Amino acid sequence: MTDATSMTDVAPDARTGEAQFGDYFALLKPRVMSLVVFTALVGLIVAPLPVHPFIGFVAILCIAVGAGASGALNMWWDADIDKVMKRTAKRPIPAGKVEPGEALGVGLALSGFSIVLLWLATNALAAGLLAFTIFFYAVVYSMWLKRATPQNIVIGGAAGAFPPMIGWAVATGGVSLESALMFALIFMWTPPHFWALALFVRTDYGDAGVPMLTETHGRRVTRHHILAYTLLLVPVAVGIGFTSIGGPVYLALSVALNARFLWGAWQVWRRDDAQAEADNYATEKWLFRISLSYLFLHFGALLVEAALRAAGWSFF
Template sequence: MTDASMTDLSYPGAPEAGLKDYFALLKPRVMSLVVFTALVGLLVAPVAVNPFLGFVAILCIAVGGGASGALNMWWDADIDAIMRRTKSRPIPAGKTTPGDALALGLALSGFSVLVLFLAAGPLAAGLLAFTIFFYAVIYTMWLKRSTPQNIVIGGAAGAFPPMIGWAAATGNIAIESVLMFALTFMWTPPHFWALALFVKSDYGDAGVPMLTETHGRRSTRRHILAYTVLLVPVALGLGFTSIGGPIYLAIAVVLNLQFLGGAWQLFRRSEEQAEADGYAAEKKVFKISLGYLFLHFGALLIEAALRPWGGSWQILSGLVGA
C-alpha cells in the first residue's frame, strides 16, 4: 500500500499485514454500536426505505465510522504505543504503517460519503462527512489531548449515526433524530467515567488529560451524577415523540431509575468505601450503562414494529377498553 510495504520484497520473512490488520484499523467494536444505532434511526423513521438502499446506507455509515477510526489510529499512533490498552493496535504492533492507516481512512471516508450521497441524498452524506471530520479533526487532533472534557466531545461523534440513519430514510432532521442524538451524547460521559473510576488507566503517561486525573475522582463522581440527571429528561422526552410510546416509556422509566440510583450511589461514596468493596458499585453502574443504551434503542424498535397495528398507544387503549 505504501513504499514501506514495497520493502517487504527484500525481506521475504518479514511479517505481512493481512486483511484482518486493516480491518482492525476500523475499530470493529465501535463500529457495531454505530451500526446498531444507525439501523434503529433508519427503521424507526416514518418512511419506508427500499431494503437495498437501507442496506447501502447502513454499510456507508459503518464504513465512515471505520474510516474515522483509522484516521484516529494514524494520528494517535504515538500515544497508542505508550498505553497498555492500545499497544496491540496494528500500528504500534508494527503490523501496518501510519501511512497505511491514513490512506485507508481517507479512501474509505471518500467512498462512504460519496456512495451515501448516491443512495440517500445530500443531507445524510453531509452529516456523515461532518461526523468523520468531527471525530478525526475536532476530537482526535484538537481536543483529545487538550481538555479533560474530551470524552464529552468525542461522544458527539458517536451520537450522530442514528441521526444519519434517520436522514437517510426521511431526508430531514426532526426532533426525534435530535433526541436520539442527545440520548447517545448524554449517555457517553457517565458510561465512560464509571469505567474510568475502576480501571487503572495510563492516559496520564500518554499526556491525555482524563477527568479522573486532572480534576480527581470526587469531581468525576459529581460529573457522573450531573450528566445522568441531564440524561433522564432526554430519554423520557423521546417517549413522547412520534417514535415513542408506552412500551418505550415503561422501559425508559425503569432504566433511568436504575441509572440515576447508581449515579447517586457513586456520588455518595468515598474512595475508601469504593476501595473496600473492590469498586463494586462503580462496576455495577458501568454494567447498567451498557444495557441502558441498547435497551432504549431496542424499545424504539419494538414501538416501530407495532406501528402496522396502529402503534402501541392504540393497542394499549384497545386493551384498556376491552
C-alpha cells in the same frame, strides 16, 4: 503531554510481519462500529417515511464504513498514546502489525468512498452529516479535544451521537425533534459511560498524557460529573417516549433503565476512593457494565414500538 513518539515514528522496526486482513479490520474499531450501525439502523427504521430495502442496506453500509474510517484515522493519530496505554497497546499500529501510513491511507480512502456512495444512493444531507461526523471524530476530537481539555469526552461524544440522525436523514431528507432527541440520548450517555471506566482504569490516561477529568480534576469531581450528566440524561431518555417514535413499551423500559442508571450514578457519587479501592471499584465497574446495555435496550425498544405501529398498534 508526555514526550511520546510522534505518529509517524511509532515502532518502525517492530513490525511483526505481513499484515493480515484481521489487522486492517481491527483498525475500523468493529465493536464501536456495531453500536454505530445499530443506532443508525434504528434511526432509519423509525423514521416516518419508508426506504427501499436495498437503499437502506447501502446507506447502513456507508455509515458503517464511515465509522470504520473514523476509527482508522483515530488510530493513526493516536498511535503514540495507544502504545502507552495498557488497554490499547495491542492495537494494530502500536503492536507493529500495521504501519501508520497504511492506517492513514485506509481511513482517507474509506472516508471518501462512504461519503460519495451515500450521497449518490440517498441525499446530500445524509452524506453531509456523515462527512461532518468523520471530520468531527478524526479532527475535532482526536487531533484537538482529546489532548486539550478534560471535557474531551463531553464534546467529542457528538461524533458517536450522529448515526441515528444520519439514518433518519436517509429516510426523510431532513432532521426533526425525534432525530435530535436520539442524538441527545447518545450525547448525554457518553460522559457517564466513559467516566465510569476512567475511575477504575486509573493510570492509563495519566501515563499517556491525556487530560481525562479523573487526571485533571480528580475522582471526587469526576463522581460529581457522572451524577450531574446522568440527571441530565434521564429526562432526554424518558422524553423520547412521548414523541411519535415512542410509546408505552419504550416508556416502561426507559423508566426502569434510568432508575437503575441513576441509582448506580448516585452510589458512585457517594463513595470515596478508600471505599472504592476496598472493593476493587466494584460499584464503578457495575455502573460501566450496565451503561454498555443502556443504549442498546433504549434503541431496541424504539424498534419494538415501530413494529407495533406497523402492525396497527398505535397508543399515542
